[in-house]
Amino acid sequence: MGESVAVEREQGVRLVRGSADGVNVTVIDSPETVAEPSDIPGAAWPRTVAEAESAHPRWAWRSSRVWYPRLLDAGMRVERCIDLTLCGTILRNAAVTVGTPLHGSPPAWSHGAGHVAVDDDGALFRMDDPEPSAPAVDEGAELRQQQAAVSEIVDAGAASRMRLLLAAESAGSLVAEEMRHAGLPWRADVHGELLVEALGAPDRFGGRPARMESLLVEIREKLAAPGLNPDSPGELVKGLQRAGINATSTRAWQLREVKHPAIPALLEYKKLSRLYTANGWSWLASWVHDGRFRPEYVPGGVVTGRWATNGGGALQLPKQIRAAVVADPGWKLVVADAAQLEPRILAGMAHDERMAAAGRRRDLYDGLVASGVVDTRAHAKVGMLAAMYGGTTGDGAKVLPRLTRAFPRATALVADAAATGERGGVVSTLLGRSSPEPSSEWFAGQAAASDPAATQEDERRARSRARDWGRFTRNFVVQGTAAEWALCWMAELRNRLATMTANSPGLARPPFDRSPHLVYFLHDEVVVHAPAELADDAAQAVRESAAAAGRLLFGAFPIEFPLTVAVVDSYDRAK
DNA sequence: ACTGTGTGCGCG
């Protein structure tokens, strides 16, 4: 079985247009053989899709966000798609499409425009009043433009990498909707117990919970500030100063340096306050229903290609509450994360054999120590971070020269990316996602600094902003390529998981009531909800998919992507 | 009452 994200087994495209009432499908086996479009009543469309799936088509639609939830609600999944919105964003910005009509053109659809829209639950509805300013771009025209832009990429390698990126991004759009549909198993009762244990009893009238209230009394007493509101940073700084504490901010890491009887209570209060406001009872009430947490995932929501989320803070779930993520009875969670993903990505991109070797069959940072590059694992880690983020101070910067000597190829790659950014240039990931250009204000600032009339302050500011942008582009290539690896990992994984079937159905919603499926993704980490009898197979699939993703991105280059994998009942039990 | 910005902290 070959890599299933790859585009070689392209079986033809089915272009989907229309609305919830009437769907229009056009079969496109090749640019020359375009069948007559067929109109399908909205109610019949899931069945039509189910019948067509046996031919493994690629469904081309405006976005999976709009079209896919209805299919999932009907209990079915699709194998492959083209998310024209996500692919359009990539192609319009990509350095490899410069010179094509698509490059730099406005997006085909502005958010919410057009006659199909999506409500809060992801259901389709017909918009009564489409934005008149929005150009009515036809999906067929958009698809042709995108295909033309890809076919005009001269370099064959760059073209196939871009095809892989578009396929992986589209697969990600399916995963995002499937994860939302399935939901992350969440035990509200466990979460509630956890809250009471940490915060004390909740206040009946929406005030501070018991434990926060008693800490508040203690803080006011020890600072001799009776009416003090510690939630107000301005008020708190003044209160601290009045108590003889030299504080300019209320950040926890800064307060930790201070020796004063009020500080421990204050730090504890801030910790609890965070839990209470971000993931307390009101979070639970608004985000967890029927035993599931269902955030909206936003593939490509970050410039680098990472995902973002909308609502619920799904990518910031504190470790503190992960015990509430519990597998259904008879099911398990398979939790996997990629070890030292970004340095490994960098080694692969730069074809840095020595760095790849340092990470073979072991922790990459330990490998740097073993090969004598640095003295401790901690130094290896902060040093690599400094290389990838552009650090200039502290222990990280101190070991940078050693890393540069040991790994000239890897360090040159990020140094070049930084230099390009400082000049205002565009950098790209391995598969071809490009960084945005700096703003016109940025260019204006750079130009002003080289004007004879420029002050030293102008120059200083311009240099600082140039370096800022250089750190962004430096990190962009690594973070963005890591995001591409993660997309390929998930795309492979969802296909492998879909072939597995348990004997008896579980509580999970169809089409996932018998199959292991992704329920969470966090940049370099996935959680699979699996029938217990299939958990070990799912864990194996997770590993195989990681290896497959490595081959998709780096071919035969010998870079490994080891995972930490745990089969557990609750998320906090992993690693 | 609404909107925009700054602060602080959670995650990778």
Place this chain on the structure above:
DNA sequence: AAAGCGCGCACACAGT
């Protein structure tokens, strides 16, 4: 004011 990237969210506070 985190040394060094990328985010989202809640709250306080200031402006309308």
